Amino acid sequence: MGDDMDFRVGDVLSVACPFTATRVTRLERDHVSLEWPWWGRDPDSESFHWNGIVAIGVATDADEWTQPELFRTDPPPEHLASGDACRVGVPPTVAHVTAVDRFDPPLETGWLPRPRLAVAVLPRGRSVREFPDGGHLNGTGYELHPGDGIPFTFELLFRPYAFLEPGDEVADAAGRAWRFDGPWDWYAFDGGTAAAAPEWPLALLTRGGAPCAPEPAGEVAAATVPGSHAGTLAEWTRRTDAAPTRAGRAVPLLR
Structure with a gap:
C-alpha cells in the first residue's frame, strides 16, 4: 500500500x-x-x-x-x-x-x-x-x-475492526447499543460502564448516520460470529507489544 x-x-x-x-x-x-x-x-x-x-x-x-x-x-x-x-x-x-x-x-x-x-x-x-x-x-x-x-x-x-467504519452504530449480543469511534474507543448509548467494549456478535444498525444496507450488515454479522473484542485486542497486542490508544486518551507506557 x-x-x-x-x-x-x-x-x-x-x-x-x-x-x-x-x-x-x-x-x-x-x-x-x-x-x-x-x-x-x-x-x-x-x-x-x-x-x-x-x-x-x-x-x-x-x-x-x-x-x-x-x-x-x-x-x-x-x-x-x-x-x-x-x-x-x-x-x-x-x-x-x-x-x-x-x-x-x-x-x-x-x-x-x-x-x-x-x-x-x-x-x-x-x-x-x-x-x-x-x-x-x-x-x-x-x-x-x-x-x-x-x-x-x-x-x-x-487492522482491528476492519469491517467497521468510524461512526458506525451497532447492537451487541447483550442487547446494548454502541457507537464505534475506533477499535479501543467505544461509546455505550446506555451510559453503562460495566464493559468497555461490546459483546460479539454485532449487528450493524447505522452507517454514515443512515440505516445500514444489507450487504455491510451481513459482513459485520459474519465477521463477529467467531472471536471477541478481547481476542482482537490480544492479537493486536501480540503484533505491537504495546498498550492501545484511544481517541485523546492512552495507557501511559513506553518501553
Missing part, C-alpha cells in the same frame, strides 16, 4: 523507505543532521525558511525520554563525522498508528511538497505516554507525512 492508504488509529503497519545518498552536516550526541535528499525549499513559505537540513534522532537506550526515530543512517552515526557521505532511510519497521490528521489547505512547513496528511506511529514495543509539561517531545510517536515526497512504502499488517 502507498501514500493513498486510508490510515486509521490502531492500524499495524510495516513502514520502510529506501536508503538514499546524502551527507552529514553535523553530528551531536542525540542526533545527526543531514542534507535531506527528498524535499525542496518552499519559496512561497512566509512562516518558515527551511535550510535543507533535517536532524534525525540517534538511539540512546539509556534515555527513556528519547523520541522514537524511524530513520537510520548507513553507516551508523558512531562511524560518521561531519562532512561524511552516507545513506539515510527506514528499514522495514513494524509500527502502529496513534493519530491521523488531514490538512486542507496543505500544511506550510518550509519545504515542498506541502503535506496534506500527518500520521503518528510508534515502533513495536512502544506505547503512547505522557511527557512532562513544557517538553518538546510528542508522546504519540513519530510523525510521518505520506505524500510529502519521501518514498515511504506502507504494508497494512493488521
